[in-house]
Amino acid sequence: MKVFFHTLGCKVNHYETQEMLETLYKKGYQIVTDAKEADVIVINSCTVTAESDRKSRQAVRHYRKLNDNAITVLTGCMPQAYSDKSSLLEEADIILGNKTNSLLDEAIKQFISNKETVINVQPHLNNETLISTGISHFEERTRAYLKIEDGCNRFCSYCAIPYARGRVRSKPIEEIVSEAEQLAENDFVEIVLVGINLSAYGTDLKNVDFPSAVKAVADIEKVKRVRLGSLEPDHLTDEVIEKLSKIEKLCPQFHISLQSGCNNTLKRMNRHYTAEEYLSLCNKLRSTFNNCTLTTDIMVGFSGETDEDFNETVEFVKKIGFEKVHIFPYSVREGTRAASFENRIPNKVKNERAKLLNDVCSEIRSDFLKKQIRKEYDILIEKTLDNGSLFGYTDNYIPVIINSSSNNKNGKYLIKDSDSEYCYA
Numbered sequence: 001m002k003v004f005f006h007t008l009g010c011k012v013n014h015y016e017t018q019e020m021l022e023t024l025y026k027k028g029y030q031i032v033t034d035a036k037e038a039d040v041i042v043i044n045s046c047t048v049t050a051e052s053d054r055k056s057r058q059a060v061r062h063y064r065k066l067n068d069n070a071i072t073v074l075t076g077c078m079p080q081a082y083s084d085k086s087s088l089l090e091e092a093d094i095i096l097g098n099k100t101n102s103l104l105d106e107a108i109k110q111f112i113s114n115k116e117t118v119i120n121v122q123p124h125l126n127n128e129t130l131i132s133t134g135i136s137h138f139e140e141r142t143r144a145y146l147k148i149e150d151g152c153n154r155f156c157s158y159c160a161i162p163y164a165r166g167r168v169r170s171k172p173i174e175e176i177v178s179e180a181e182q183l184a185e186n187d188f189v190e191i192v193l194v195g196i197n198l199s200a201y202g203t204d205l206k207n208v209d210f211p212s213a214v215k216a217v218a219d220i221e222k223v224k225r226v227r228l229g230s231l232e233p234d235h236l237t238d239e240v241i242e243k244l245s246k247i248e249k250l251c252p253q254f255h256i257s258l259q260s261g262c263n264n265t266l267k268r269m270n271r272h273y274t275a276e277e278y279l280s281l282c283n284k285l286r287s288t289f290n291n292c293t294l295t296t297d298i299m300v301g302f303s304g305e306t307d308e309d310f311n312e313t314v315e316f317v318k319k320i321g322f323e324k325v326h327i328f329p330y331s332v333r334e335g336t337r338a339a340s341f342e343n344r345i346p347n348k349v350k351n352e353r354a355k356l357l358n359d360v361c362s363e364i365r366s367d368f369l370k371k372q373i374r375k376e377y378d379i380l381i382e383k384t385l386d387n388g389s390l391f392g393y394t395d396n397y398i399p400v401i402i403n404s405s406s407n408n409k410n411g412k413y414l415i416k417d418s419d420s421e422y423c424y425a
Contacts, residue, residue, distance in 0.1 A: 001029050001030070001039040001040055001108075002029070002030045002031075002032045002037055002038050002039045002040070003021075003024055003029045003030070003031055003032065003038060003039070003040045003041075003042060004031075004032050004033070004034070004035045004037070004038035004040070004041045004042070004063075004070075005017050005020070005021055005031070005042045005044065006035070006041070006042070006043050006044070006059055006063065007044045008043070008044065008045055008046040008052065008055055008056055008059065008076070009044075009045070009046025009048065009052060009076070009077065010046065010048070010194075010196075010230075011145050011192065011194040011229050012145075012147055012150070012194050012195065012196055012229075013044050013046060013076060013077070014139070014145060015135065015145040015146070015147045015194060016044065016076075016098065016101060016147070017042075017044045018135045018137070018138055018139070018145075019101075019102075019132065019133050019134070019135055020042065020044070020075075020101055020102075020104055022133070022135055022136065022137070023102065023104070023105065023133055024104065024105060027105050029105075035063055035066055035067055035070070036066060036067050038067060038070045039069075039070055039071065040070060040071045040073060040108055041063045041067060041070045041071070041072050041073065042073040042075065042104070043056065043059045043060050043063065043072070043073065043074050043075070043076075044075055044076040044101075045059075045074060045075065045076035045077055045078035045079065046076065046077055046078065047076075047077040047078040047080075047081045047082065047160055047161075047164055047333075048077070048159075048160075048161065049328060049331045049333075050331035050332065050333070051328075051331060052078070053078055053082075056074070056076070056078045057089060060072060060074050060089055060091050060092050061091050064091040064092075071093045071094065071108060071111055071112075072091060072092050072093050072094070073092065073093065073094040073095075073096065073104065073107070073108075074086060074089060074092040074094070074095050074096075075094075075095070075096040075097070075098065075100075075101045075104070076097075076098050076101070077098055077161070077164040077165065078164075079095050079096065079097050079121050080097035080098045080099060080121060080124075080163075080164045080165075081160050081161075081163045081164035081335075082334070083095075083097065083119075083121040086121070087119055092117075093111050093117060093118070094107045094108065094111055094117070094118045094119075095117070095118070095119045095120070095121065096118075096120050096121065097120070097121035097122060098164070098165070099121075099122050099123075099124055099166070100120045100121065100122055102131070102133065103120060107120060124151070124165065124166025124167070125166070126167055127167075128151075128166055128167065128169055129169060130149070130150050130169035130170060130171050132147065132171060132175070134175065134178070134179040134182075135179065135183070136179075136182045136183065136186055137183075137186055137188075138183070138188060140188075140382065141381075141382050141383055142187075142188060142189055142190055142380045142381065142382055142392075142410075143188065143190040143191075143192055143227070143380075143382070144183045144188035144190070144191055144192065145192045145194050145229075146176065146179055146180055146183065146191050146192065146193055146194065146217070147171070147194050147195060148170065148171045148176050148193050148194070148195055148198070148201055148213055149168065149169065149170050149171065149195030149196065149197065149198055149200060149201040150165055150166070150168075150169045150195060150196050151165045151166045151167045151168045151169050151196055151197065152165055152167075152168065152196050152197040152200070153167055153168050153197070153200070154197065154232070154270075154272070155270065155337075156259075156269055156270050156271060157268060157269055157270040157336060157337040157338040157341075158269055158299070158302065158330060158333065158336055158338040159333065159336060160333040160334075160335060160336055161196060163335060165196045167204075168197060168200045168203055168204050169204060170201050170202050170203070170204050170205050170208075170213075172205070173208055173212065173213060173216050176213055176216060176217060177216050177217070177220065180216075180217045180220055180223060181220055181222075184220050184221075184222035184223050185222065189222065189223060189224040189225065189380065189410075190223075190224060190225040190226075190227060190251075190380055191217050191223055191225070191226050191227070192226075192227045192228070192229060193213065193214065193217065193226065193227070193228055193229060194229035195229060197232060198210075198228065198229045198230060198231055199231040199232050199235035199236060199240075200232070200235060201213050209240075209243075210235070210240060211240055211243035211244050211247070212243075214226055214228070214244060214247055214250060215243075215247050218247045218248070218249040218250060223249065224249065224380070225249055225251050225380065225395060226247070226249050226250050226251065227250075227251040227253065227397070228250070228251070228253075228254065228255070229255065230255045230256075230257055230297070231254060231255060231256050231257070232256075232257060232272075233256050233257070233258075233273050233277070233278050233281050234272045234273045234277075236254075236256070236281055236285075238284075241284060241285065241288055245288050245289065251395045251396065251397065252289035252290060252291055252292040252293065252395060252396050253292070253293045253294075253295070253395070253396045253397040254285055254289075254292070254293075254294055254295070255294075255295045255296065255297075256278075256281070256282070256294060256295075256296055257296060257297050258278060258296040258297065258298055259271060259297065259298060259299045260275075260298065260299065260302065260305075260309075260313050261275050261278075261298075261312055261313035261314075261315070261316025261317060261320075262275065262305070262309040262310070262312040262313050262316070263275050263276075264304075264309055265302055265304070265305055265309050265313070268302065268303070268304055268338075268341070269299075269302060269338075270337070275312075275316055278320075279316075279319065279320065282294055282320050291395075291396050292396065293323040293324075293396040293397060293398070294320065294322050294323060295322060295323055295324040295325065295326075295397070296320075296322050296325055296326070297325070297326045297327075297328070298313065298317070298325055298326070298327050298328075298357065299328060299329070299330050300313070300327060300328075300329055300330065300350055300353040300354050300357060301329045301330045301345040301349060301350030301353055301354075302330045302338070302345070303330070303332075303338060303341035303342065303343055303344045303345065304341060304342070304343040305330075305345060310353050313357070314356070314357060314360055317357065317360060317361060317364070318360065318364070321364055321368070322361065322364065322365075323364075323365060323368050323396075323397075324361070324365055325357075325358075325361040327354050327357050327358050327361065328354070329347070329350035329351060329353075329354050330345070330350065332344070362420060365420065365421075366418075366419070366420045369398070369418035369419070369420070369421075369422070369423055370418050372398060372415045372418060372423050373415050373416065373417060373418060373423075374414070374415065374416075375414075375415050376412050376413065376414050376415070377394040377395070377398070377400070377412065377413060377415065377425075378394065378395060378410070378411065378412055379392040379393065379394055379400050379402070379410065379411070379412075379413050379425070380392050380393060380410050381402075381409070381410055385401070389401050389402060389403050389404070390402040390404070392410070398423055399421070399422050399423070400413065400415065400422065400423045400424070400425050401422050401423070401424050401425070402424075402425045403424060403425070413425035
């Protein structure tokens with residue numbers, strides 16, 4: 001049977017799609033890149049925002065219309081968090097949560113056997129262990145994601161992810177090393193460690209912590225770089241930073257979730273740090289890691305956010321000088337504490353704030369990229385563009401277009417120019 005995958009959402013979702021893909025491939029399925037050819041279409045959903053839910057539902061309906069003969073599968077975080085609503089999607093033949101997506105093959109066989117909708121969404125339980133089949137390949141050319149942690153214990157007031165992902169669960173070090181070695185043998189020289197609350201890795205295990213997992217991967221000879229996914233600021237203690245600073249292969253790029261630069265808003269969000277503590281962390285990272293870059297996520301229009309609160313965030317962003325910022329308007333998630341908060345911000349105001357902040361962040365990024373001109377960086381080539389140019393990233397995650405295909409090799413390149421999004425070598 002031919003299977004097509006469509007993935008929405010975070011790096012963890014993309015990793016889990018690869019897990020499902022490799023599992024089915026080993027069972028004799030053929031993986032295709034054209035949904036019209038598929039016998040089975042799998043949508044791996046995201047539920048981090050209301051917009052994510054909308055896109056997930058839209059994807060199911062789109063592929064059902066595109067190929068009505070295929071078995072349509074909805075899996076991932078949306079059915080896991082909101083199984084009652086997901087079951088109303090008549091276009092889906094099979095509905096699985098992220099806890100049960102390993103049962104995809106069995107669900108497909110069950111549907112073929114009785115032609116009745118298959119729904120298997122099981123709740124996450126406390127004290128679960130992380131169950132993972134692992135991967136050996138990835139969709140990119142030189143980089144591969146490796147999930148080492150799942151779940152979150154934080155319960156930020158706006159967030160449904162703890163309900164979609166359960167509590168913190170960590171992958172044993174020996175499994176991480178085995179999987180990373182396999183990826184390295186298959187020429188993935190940069191490993192990106194990912195998780196739902198990545199920096200909480202090891203809090204459920206004995207005698208292991210987050211830096212020890214990073215070091216274990218970096219110690220593999222064929223791995224050239226280790227990059228980190230999104231981190232929570234209050235987990236990055238002085239001790240953790242000191243341990244990470246000794247790992248030479250660690251990329252000096254840190255994506256540290258901020259959400260707001262206003263203490264009033266952070267408190268309502270149930271975030272576990274202040275703006276001042278976040279600023280101190282950023283200063284510490286930049287003084288510890290050479291050529292360190294900082295990226296983040298910021299939510300605008302959280303319930304009760306005044307103009308003054310928003311302006312505090314804008315000024316805070318300027319003070320930090322993030323190299324890149326992901327900005328998104330707040331959307332209410334049913335079942336969260338913030339769903340009952342008053343003083344909701346109109347969509348028009350949210351969008352205005354998002355645009356204003358985006359303009360500020362774009363200017364900061366453009367200025368940062370200009371400052372890279374005449375600097376030399378080691379670049380890992382990701383792919384060849386349609387015009388023959390090469391594309392890759394520096395260790396601190398600057399996207400670089402190399403205007404020559406004469407030397408299709410990783411190595412040092414001199415930055416000659418830049419625009420608002422890329423550097424050019």
